[in-house]
Amino acid sequence: RTFKRQMMCRRDIDGLSVPFLAIYESLIPPEEEKLKQKQLLGLLEKLVCKEWPMARLYLYGSCANSFGVSKSDIDVCLAIQEVDMDKSKIIMKLAGILQSDSLQNVQALTRARVPIVKLMDPATGISCDICINNLLAVVNTKLLRDYANIDSRLRQLAFIIKHWAKSRGVNETYHGTLSSYAYVLMCIHFLQQRRPAILPCLQGMDATYSVTVDNVDCAFFDQVEKLGHFGRHNKESIAHLVWGFFFYWAYCHDYANSVISVRTGSTISKRDKDWTRRVGNDRHLICIEDPFEISHDLGRVVDKRSIKVLREEFERAADIMQYDPNPCVKLFEPY
Ligand code: CTP
Ligand code: MG
Incomplete structure (x- = not known):
């Protein structure tokens, strides 16, 4: 490992950018797909507002954070103030409202960790999950989208990393590996760490956007168009960054002591967060702080077995990027 840590990137790396x-x-979704998503949202709004005129629907997740690949499902959040109704009751009622001729497979999943209504729109073939009052997800979606608008290399890197994670079977939280959301945060953190930095720390700057959601203050600089091209002094190519990303997670990150934190633009110590030992099911074997719910470790799903799988996958990918004559094929080989 020590030897590898000092390893230089292969000389022909930039040629792999093409x-x-x-x-x-x-992987970029075509315009017509975006249009169909908007159409479906419009239909849902029409049906929901007949029953709840004050309710609002928000897109969140990959369809709205700019990290969505082609043919993704859409994530919708229903914002509603029904004080006398618990979430699963609202879910049941919502499923009833959406039973219409124009929608298929409308199901209320009231016992899931996050209760949702699932449905399919036969006109567009798009599937959709609707959750209730998960406004923190709407705000973190905006944060990710704002980061994506600072430097095009973030979106490129995140698409490639998500594609790699799906191909290699390490994007499955129910099997102890990481969510897409966690991978995007890892990409943002990585680009904040480059020297010169490719991304700033938006939560560390004077806030131009500020909301309080579920008692959490969410404040950050969101006028990213005013940053000029923040990362212009860093000329690293996308291939170099893919190599660097895997190298970082294979050989540079201090799993025993460090928490990655997009919120601070840096790493913080596990000890400061009291994430040094297992508490309940949270093992903190890889620590990724949620930017707003800072007591949330997005690595909490990772267990003793899956941390090994993950780290071996990072090492495999780093080695392919370093030595393989044709990394773009080998990297994404199904596991
Ligand atoms: N989310 C969250 N906390 C988590 C996981 C997810 O707040 N622990 C929210 C985020 O707003 C995220 C959204 O749920 O953007 C969807 O999460 P996920 O499915 O992991 O990401 P997507 O971007 O939708 O990726 P995919 O294309 O794989 O669906
Ligand atoms: Mg999603």
């Missing part, structure tokens, strides 16, 4: 960018381009 095939990596081709993969990125092939």
